[in-house]
Amino acid sequence: MTRQSIVDAALAILREEGLDKVTMRRVATALDTGHASLYVYVRNTEDLHAQILDALLGEVSPSAGGTGTWRDRLKALLRSYQSVLFRYPEIARMALSTQPAGPNYMALVEALLALLNEGGVSDRAAAWGVDLLLLQPTAVAVEHSTPRxxxxxxxxxxxxxxxxxxxxxxxxxxxxxxxxxxxxxxxxWAFDVLLDGILAAGSHAPNE
Incomplete structure (x- = not known):
């Protein structure tokens, strides 16, 4: 058993049965083991969900923007992130309260920071702006996750x-x-408003 095998089993359950079925006991059953043995690799269900989210973020390519201006590439990257959440609406809702933790999330944030830096955004505004940029597509995906x-x-x-x-x-x-x-x-339009605001805020972002 490995952490990756646990995440893989959890992903399979998510796709077949939904997020509410992704519990430590259900994953343990899928792996034919006792649920207590999972805690060696995963702290709790919240940690497991965070790992699921990070695994799905692997579908977001840091180079999704292709060519174009830094702004065009950044918006394309955010749209790629949003499309993943649209495919997994339960994950979109979870993303509002669960902090991703893993290499795919780090790669996404690194790509966003690099593009903001290319656009001349100050360090503080870029660091704080990433949260806003990721929150907007997450909120939109959550809004569309409920059938109307x-x-x-x-x-x-x-x-x-x-x-x-x-x-x-x-x-x-x-x-x-x-x-x-x-x-x-x-x-x-929302991405442009956020980016314009982040660029403007860079000139008077507080140091403390």
Missing amino acids: PSDDLSALAALIATADAVRYPHIVRLGVELISGDGAARSD
Whole structure:
């Protein structure tokens, strides 16, 4: 038995049965051993989940951005990260509360920091900005992990169309814009807003 064999077994259970079935006892059963023996390699279920998340991050290529400006490559890397979470919605929800720990997470952060450095972002702003950059696609993936009615947007459009212009003047005025753009366009815009903010914050980031 190795730490990797435990993670591999956990990944198989995740893909076949879902994250809620990934417990120490269930993994031990899959490996035909007692669950107590797993604690030699994995501290607890939270640690196991963190290792699962890191293993899945192996699907994110640090070179996913290919060519283009540093900003284009950074956004492509974030989109690659987001696509992994979209494929595993339970992992997306877990990623909000579980800190990844492993070489794949380190490779992702290293690639983001390198691109921010290439773009002229200050060290403090880059170090703090990584959390924001990873949080945005994670939150979007979590939002999309819960199935919603197909007419959800049309219901919102109808609500805006019938809104009281006196009580909600700004909603009525911006009604079309509020529901405009697809997911890709909005994500790209959000990344640009974050990057612009990180670049601007670099000029007055606190030292302590």
